[in-house]
Amino acid sequence: MTTPPPPWALLSELTHACPLHCGxxxxxxxxxxxxxxxxxxxxADVFRQAAGLGVLHTHLxxxxxxxxxxxxxxxxxxxxxxxxxxxxxxxxxxxxxxxDALVGxxxxxxxxxxxxADPGRSDEIAGRRSFDAKRAAARLxxxxxxxxxxxxxxxxxxxxxxDDLVELAVDWRADRIELANAQFYGWGLLNRSALMPSREQxxxxxxxxxxxxKSLADVLDITWVVPDYxxxxxxxxxxxxxxxxxxxxxDGTVLPCxxxxxxxxxxxxxxxxxxxxxxxxxxxxxxxxxxxxxxxxPCRTCERRTEDFGGCRCQAHALxxxxxxxxPACSLSPDHAALVALTGTDGSxxxxxxxxxxxxxxxxxxxxxx
Amino acid sequence: xxxxxxxxxRVPAAxxxxxxxxRGTDVLxxxxxxxxLHGSGRAVLDLCDGSRTVDExxxxxxxGADTTRVRHEVSSFLxxxxxxGCLR
Numbered sequence: 001m002t003t004p005p006p007p008w009a010l011l012s013e014l015t016h017a018c019p020l021h022c023g024x025x026x027x028x029x030x031x032x033x034x035x036x037x038x039x040x041x042x043x044a045d046v047f048r049q050a051a052g053l054g055v056l057h058t059h060l061x062x063x064x065x066x067x068x069x070x071x072x073x074x075x076x077x078x079x080x081x082x083x084x085x086x087x088x089x090x091x092x093x094x095x096x097x098x099x100d101a102l103v104g105x106x107x108x109x110x111x112x113x114x115x116x117a118d119p120g121r122s123d124e125i126a127g128r129r130s131f132d133a134k135r136a137a138a139r140l141x142x143x144x145x146x147x148x149x150x151x152x153x154x155x156x157x158x159x160x161x162x163d164d165l166v167e168l169a170v171d172w173r174a175d176r177i178e179l180a181n182a183q184f185y186g187w188g189l190l191n192r193s194a195l196m197p198s199r200e201q202x203x204x205x206x207x208x209x210x211x212x213x214k215s216l217a218d219v220l221d222i223t224w225v226v227p228d229y230x231x232x233x234x235x236x237x238x239x240x241x242x243x244x245x246x247x248x249x250x251d252g253t254v255l256p257c258x259x260x261x262x263x264x265x266x267x268x269x270x271x272x273x274x275x276x277x278x279x280x281x282x283x284x285x286x287x288x289x290x291x292x293x294x295x296x297x298p299c300r301t302c303e304r305r306t307e308d309f310g311g312c313r314c315q316a317h318a319l320x321x322x323x324x325x326x327x328p329a330c331s332l333s334p335d336h337a338a339l340v341a342l343t344g345t346d347g348s349x350x351x352x353x354x355x356x357x358x359x360x361x362x363x364x365x366x367x368x369x370x
Numbered sequence: 371x372x373x374x375x376x377x378x379x380r381v382p383a384a385x386x387x388x389x390x391x392x393r394g395t396d397v398l399x400x401x402x403x404x405x406x407l408h409g410s411g412r413a414v415l416d417l418c419d420g421s422r423t424v425d426e427x428x429x430x431x432x433x434g435a436d437t438t439r440v441r442h443e444v445s446s447f448l449x450x451x452x453x454x455g456c457l458r
Contacts, residue, residue: 006392008404054392056404084386084399108384109401147384147401175455176401221455 003281004290006054009245010083011061011258012043014074016250016356018063019092021127022115023351024153024195026185027063028261029358032250040070042271044077046248049276051081055246059111061088063250072101079106086111088151091137092130099140110141111149111178116157117164125157127353138172150174154205154227155182155195157351162205166212169220177220179209181227185259185314187354194352196345202230229343232336233304234311234327241289241313246280254279256286259314263323289313289324296325298332379427379448380420380458387415400456414444418457424448 016031038046047058058078065071066089078085086109087102114134115125122131141148150169152158158165162179169177181202184192209224216222228235238244238257247255252271255261260268266288269279280286288294292305299310310316311327319328320335328335352359381387386399396412398405407415410431417427428437428444451457 052392054390056390056397056399057402082388084401086401108386108399111401145383147382149401 004242004286007050007244007246007280008054008056010046010050010055010058011245011247012046012058012074012078013061013063013247013249013258014038014043014065014068014071015063017067018090018354019067019128020064020090020113020130021353021355022125022153023127023187023191023353024155024182025187025354026183026259027354028186029190031063031356036251037068038248038250038252038271040073040077042252043074044081046252046271046276047078047081047083049271050246051083053277053280056084057086058083059086059088064090064092066090066093066098071098072105075102075107076105079108084108086149089113089137090126090130091134092128094133094137094140096140099137099144103144103146107146109147109149110137111151112138112141112174113151113153114165114168115152117161117168121158121161125351135172138174142173147176148172148174149176149178151178151180153180153182154197156197156201157195159197159201159205162208163212166208166216166220166222170216175221176223178223178225179205180223180225183228183259183315184318185262187352189318190359191349191351192342193345194349196229196343197227199230199343202227228311228315228327228329229339231329232331234308234315234329234333236308237289237310237312237314237327240291240309242280242286243290243309246276246286254283254285256289257312257314259312260285262314263317266323294324299326302332376423376425377452378420378423379418379452381415381418382456382458385456387412398451398456403454403456405451405454405456411447414447418448420458 015037016027017034075085085107087107088111091112112134114122116122119131123129138148152165182188182195209222213222242256247258253268254271255268260266266285268285269283295310299305311330313323316325316327317323319339326333328339390397396407414427417430424445428441431440
């Protein structure tokens with residue numbers, strides 16, 4: 001076995017706790033308890049190991065990382081390890097005092113989630129009054145001279161607001177906005193029908209983004225994450241399994257992608273038991289779908305196999321029950337018709353707000369094979 | 371663009387220029403972005419503090435015999451980074 005090239009990025013999920021209740025939350029159905037979270041000194045060790053392995057960026061994420069009282073210490077240890085740090089936050093709890101402590105610790109940049117351009121509707125989707133706090137947080141971040149990114153998960157209930165969301169990003173003096181069409185993992189998979197946009201909504205939003213990109217070229221960097229249910233082409237799963245980045249979850253589990261906790265039999269390693277280098281280079285979990293040798297047909301001989309890597313393993317599992325099948329988002333997948341059928345929803349079911357544990361009713365999105 | 375004043379490139383305050391030991395190269399780090407620097411890329415960016423024009427930066431590099439080519443390469447490198455939002 002040849003040694004894989006080093007990873008570039010580490011997603012540090014510091015806690016699963018979050019004051020928001022977004023129905024599209026892609027964290028697992030069963031969240032890690034606070035008592036199971038890694039300590040700040042454990043995180044410091046993770047950052048040193050990650051930097052030694054070649055990681056350059058880390059996202060300090062969650063849940064809501066501001067719920068960690070030791071966030072400034074954690075941030076400082078990531079900066080000391082040489083990592084470029086980005087706080088990924090809802091903005092809820094980002095006071096001037098806390099931001100100053102984070103800036104003092106060396107924090108490099110902030111990414112702020114927004115649920116809608118309209119304050120009332122944003123609060124509704126977030127399941128909490130939070131829009132005003134977000135606006136205040138944006139002002140503070142820019143006041144401290146940090147780069148600000150706005151992140152919006154797009155779905156049926158906010159896709160029509162794309163133009164206003166771009167305007168909000170300009171208004172809040174953001175440097176970039178990431179417009180990410182909802183991916184259906186974890187809790188979000190429960191709400192798939194309620195979140196599924198219409199084809200018309202998507203078409204209009206796509207045109208808006210193209211128009212805005214041209215008119216704001218020098219002002220705002222606009223990222224558009226395509227909705228793979230509609231595009232017919234799968235997304236390149238994490239830039240390739242075990243190729244670009246790794247995720248450390250609140251309890252120290254290390255995953256090739258944040259959604260991979262849902263894959264049965266993956267047996268992901270933990271930083272408590274193994275070095276990050278061993279996990280990246282040698283663990284079965286990181287080698288399971290690395291490269292192209294594992295691929296089934298039609299991927300195996302497809303000319304796009306080193307571009308999209310067969311798509312998303314977690315989506316293949318969620319939709320077919322087999323993580324090693326071609327991602328059904330691909331129009332060449334034998335399971336593609338079943339995925340297309342799922343896009344025909346009228347969005348009638350109610351969004352189930354995020355809670356720490358699964359709801360009692362059975363999940364509508366099963367592991368059935370079509 | 372018809373600039374009245376010539377552009378004086380500046381690495382943004384939020385960016386980090388550093389050596390990447392694992393890959394044996396220098397890198398420019400920005401939010402969501404890594405620019406891997408080859409050749410004299412690092413030396414050029416070290417001069418981008420907002421005080422020098424593109425021509426002045428090129429003039430400070432060891433040019434060897436072909437100064438025109440160095441000027442051209444430095445200029446296209448810096449303008450490309452600017453277009454990608456990596457330089458002010």
